[in-house]
Amino acid sequence: ATGLPIESQTISMMVDKLTALPDGERLLLLAPVVRGRKGEYRKEMAEWQRAGFQRVKIDGEFYAIEDAPTLDKKFKHDIDIVVDRIVTKAGLESRYADSLQTALGLAEGIAVAEWANTLDGETGPRRITFSEKFACPVSGFTISEIEPRLFSFNNPFGACPVCDGLGVKLAFDADLVVPDRDKTLHKGAVAPWSRGPSPLYTQTLQSLSTHYGFSMDKPWRELPAKAQAVILQGSGGEKIKFVYDDNARKYETSKAFEGVLPNLERRWRETDSSWVREELGRFQSETPCEACGGKRLKPEALAVKVAGTDIAEVSWLSIKAAHAWFTGISDQLTEKQMEIARRILKEITDRLRFLNNVGLDYLSMSRSSGTLSGGESQRIRLASQIGSGLTGVLYVLDEPSIGLHQRDNTRLLESLMGLRDLGNSVLVVEHDEEAILTADYVIDMGPAAGVHGANLTAVDACCR
DSSP: OOOOOOBOOOHHHHHHHHHTSOTTOEEEEEEEEEEEEESOOHHHHHHHHHTTOOEEEETTEEEEGGGOOOOOTTSEEEEEEEEEEEEOOTTOHHHHHHHHHHHHHHTTSEEEEEESSOOTTOSSOOEEEEESSEEOTTTOOEESOOOGGGGOTTSTTTBOTTTTTOSEEEEEOHHHHSOOTTSBTTTTSSGGGSSSSOSHHHHHHHHHHHHHTOOTTSBGGGSOHHHHHHHHHOOTTOEEEEEEEOSSOEEEEEEEOOOHHHHHHHHHHHOOOHHHHHHHHTTEEEEEOTTTTTOOBOHHHHTOEETTEEHHHHHTSBHHHHHHHHHHGGGGSOHHHHHHHHHHHHHHHHHHHHHHHTTOTTSBTTOOGGGSOHHHHHHHHHHHHHHHTOOSOEEEEEOTTTTOOHHHHHHHHHHHHHHHHTTOEEEEEOOOHHHHHHOSSEEEEESSSGGGOOEEEEEESOOO
16 A cells, blocks of 8 residues: 555546556456345346446456346446456557546446456456546555445445455464474374374374474474474475375375465365365464454445544544544544534444433444443443434333443433433332432332332432
8 A cells, every 4th residue: 555645547547547558468348337235227238238337247257248147236346337448559559548538427427447367376367447436546446435334344335345344354273273382293293184994194293203303202482493394394405205004005105295274275165065174263262363453344435534544443442532533533634524524423423421411432443342241232222212302202221331441431311311301211120229219200120129019119200
């Protein structure tokens, strides 16, 4: 990343990028008219055909436009119109410009140059995205369109393509592969290779010990760092003489050693057996995604920054710190930017203030909902209801003060009174004395618990 602001591209800048490609490159110039939208698009297909376009790319497959399949309106689709097919060479600048102009007009300022062939090792054809709206002037990094779904890791258009928006991925962990560093290689220090009757793995380690001069009878922690690295990660390009004996025959071979971790990764990738995957899965742990760094979003979303901070970095802040950040951000925005952001900032700061007031200032906004306690979840829902401004609603809360410091308990009660003052009824099941004394109307159920309770024992309409 260059760190420079992403700016709009002109037609001449797009043409320059195409003319900079080597001669003889076969490209398709596409107009991405539908990007991840539901619908049948029969009417649009007919209009494109009448306009003279002959081929379309639908969900990754090319069709003559008259042979385009019927689309299921319940599913999302991608549709690109093939505007031009070109083989790059000098002197085609005017053709590039005309075709780009057509594509940009069809796809609301976006065009794509896609290679007609796929190179070995590539999962799909290479693409260059052109945008009249957003592109880095140096690296050419382009954002097709900034829209809300780009900032959601639950949406495929915003999620990191490597980890699918999870922020983590399963990887084989050296600490799980060698769980007991006091064991020797002979005693099964390499856990995945210590199971089963086959002598293959033991003989592989013996050949490594002979080649690198380390002992199979020393604890793992005492082995040289190089020996540990070779066993776990492999020998690189260095060939090693391996000797194998299965009691039927003895043979030798010289080859590089792939390493225990790459071996496990390959077996995990290649197997179709759920049992093998379950066995190998015991040696995996979650590690941050190397592509997004745990931020869960694709690079295009993380390239959008406010005051030098992307949305993931803000979400990692605690609610208290986030409230301070959003409150102070207005000093760093221009008057024009504030015209856009003023109402949005007010809504955000109001919501954060409500969360602060119900004693949740210590939570980070990226906190997984599954890790929240029942009281925390209830107070988050309470804060969202306060922010919604609804009136005429009956709210029933079950001991919302559990786990709260007394100072935060007072703030919670003030929030509940705020809900009441909006014109709502708030019914709270509570044992806290301060909450009872704050109530407008107290109903005491008893006299004891379970089958000995559920009787109306006292009613007070003027507790305060």
